[in-house]
Amino acid sequence: MSTGQQESTGTQPVIGRQAAGAAAAAVVMRPGVTLMATCLGLFLGQVDTTAINLALPAIRHDLAGDLGSMQWVVDAYNVTFAALLLTGGTLGDRFGRRRLFRCGVTVFVLGSLLCAVAGDLPLLLGGRVLQGMGSGMMLPQSLAILATAFPGRRERNRAMAAWSIVAGTGLAAGPTLGGLVVQTLGWSFIFWVNIPLGLAALLLTFRHVPESRNPQARTLDLPGQLLAAVTLGTLTFLAVDGHHLGWTSATTLGCAALCAAGLAGFLWAERRHPSPMLPLSLLRRGQLPVASIVAMCMTFGMYGLFMLISLAFQQERGTSALMAGVEMLPLPVVFTLLSPTVGRLVTRHGPRLPMTAGMTLMGSGLLIYALAGPDADLAVTELAFVVVGIGLALNTGPVVGVAVSAVAPEYAGLASGIANLSRMFGATLGVAVQGTVLAVVGRGASHGPQFVSGLRAAILVGCAVEFLGALVAFWGVARVRTR
Missing domain, CATH: 1.20.1250.20 (MFS general substrate transporter like domains)
Structure with a gap:
């Protein structure tokens, strides 16, 4: 059910003494509000992966795109989100889950704003990449935050169940919500509505979400992260644009070679990194x-x-x-x-x-x-x-x-x-x-x-x-x- 927190679920999140003192002064522990804040951010990230589909014909008409462009409108978010999932969890463990959750919500809101005002496809795709980055930072922290707010086993299980239902419902209901917004307000409002909801989730974290981190957090695996992004990005490019360019064209063959090299480099890096992003032994x-x-x-x-x-x-x-x-x-x-x-x-x-x-x-x-x-x-x-x-x-x-x-x-x-x-x-x-x-x-x-x-x-x-x-x-x- 988690989206990538590293070695945190199943162990009590650790709050340092200085952080705990600051948290006691600044945070009013209301577990119900904490659950609302994390689930609100989770819902935004999940529903956005599917709600965009009902807007594709309108976007295609307004921005003069083809089917390949529409595939990238969906996959620019998916690729970035997938590439950052595991690293996002590590960043939260090292620098604070609440801090990374806030950063993720902020980046997601900025990406939504860029998508909402986009007048051309490059700007829209750039906003989708920012949204994916925000989700990659935001979603891995949500379960770790709930583990802090709900220390009791029964209460924690209930919170996790609510988290799972919100995550699944966001994915499944995205197309219906997207169709409603596109028909009544226009496709850009799929992104406009994210802004007040994201700001509400952000504001709730300042008063009702405790900070936590793991003192034994894994070190960052930057080579693995970069090579994973290159591999996933080039593979998606080949699948989407290979037939347009021609399967034997120089660009297609070059991307195929880059994808293969990225995959080989990723496997090599993960075997040798002391704390790999993706332990291959698992x-x-x-x-x-x-x-x-x-x-x-x-x-x-x-x-x-x-x-x-x-x-x-x-x-x-x-x-x-x-x-x-x-x-x-x-x-x-x-x-x-x-x-x-x-x-x-x-x-x-x-x-x-x-x-x-x-x-x-x-x-x-x-x-x-x-x-x-x-x-x-x-x-x-x-x-x-x-x-x-x-x-x-x-x-x-x-x-x-x-x-x-x-x-x-x-x-x-x-x-x-x-x-x-x-x-x-x-x-x-x-x-x-x-x-x-x-x-x-x-x-x-x-x-x-x-x-x-x-x-x-x-x-x-x-x-x-x-x-x-x-x-x-x-x-x-x-x-x-x-x-």
Whole structure:
């Protein structure tokens, strides 16, 4: 459930004597308000990853972009967010979780302001990068802050449950909220509304969020961080723009070489760094790599679906952004209703059953929509969304639980960060790869038979990846119950 705090979850966060004295003078401990502040920041970061999808047709029209540009509007945020997840946790452990949370909220608000006033694509993409940076600093601190504010086990578990529901609901409800805002106010207000909410979260931290840090915090792994960003960025560039440039062009081949060199350099650096950002030993065996693969497959199909559905509803069916968001509403509603009950299912049967069933249902929902097509009866489309929502609810919590339970308690935060990094990596590739399949098979058409053919092919790719995740969960997740 965490987004990257390093070696903090599972151990009591440490507050230094001077920091504790200052905190006592400046902070009024109201755990409920602390939970509100962290969940508000969390909601902003999560909902922004999916709400943007309903604005893509309007952005494409106003800023004269093509499909590749729209993929970058989504993935500029995802790439930056994913690249900073693990380092963000380390920075919080070393310099203070509340301080990094504030910095993250501030950067996110500045990025939202830049996106809101953007009159061209480069400025919009720059704002999206800033938003991703803010989320990469903000979200890894949230669970560590809650561990300080809720020292009792029962209260902490309740706070973590609220955190999980807010995180999942933000992701699932993003398209519906985005459609409402785009239709009633315009696409720029997707970013304007972030500003007062972000400022409210920031103000609450000054009075009701305690400072904490880890005196045994890991050292920063700058080489690993830079090489990870280069690898992820060039890989996304290849997936999005490779077919435009030509797979054998000098630019494409050069980026492929840079991506391969970045990956090789990252693996070399992580083996030799005394405190690596991503300890490779954790990924060689056990349940953590299984959970990471399943998490990546889950978001590959889900994020790709959100982008493709937005284009299908508005460009092919002529649906307004508001109605498109309303028609997607069954997915977040089902997810929100079922998520609190999944824990009891895991307690009784272990994580293998819900994860396998969840991935199978997500793939089945995508298959239903791909076979029916964007012009199908609305009831069939809604059925596909319900099936995807059930599968998402069954898998979201258990996949992180498996990752955390696979390592020693002092590595729980890191394992959770790795699982969430895999989720964002899958989201980035899902948008890039499925958008490219749509462009290639659909031959660049924005509507009509060619667009429908490209849409079906793209969703079938996501469907195949979901079913692959189901197989990995079935064969790889241990047949035991996890706490």
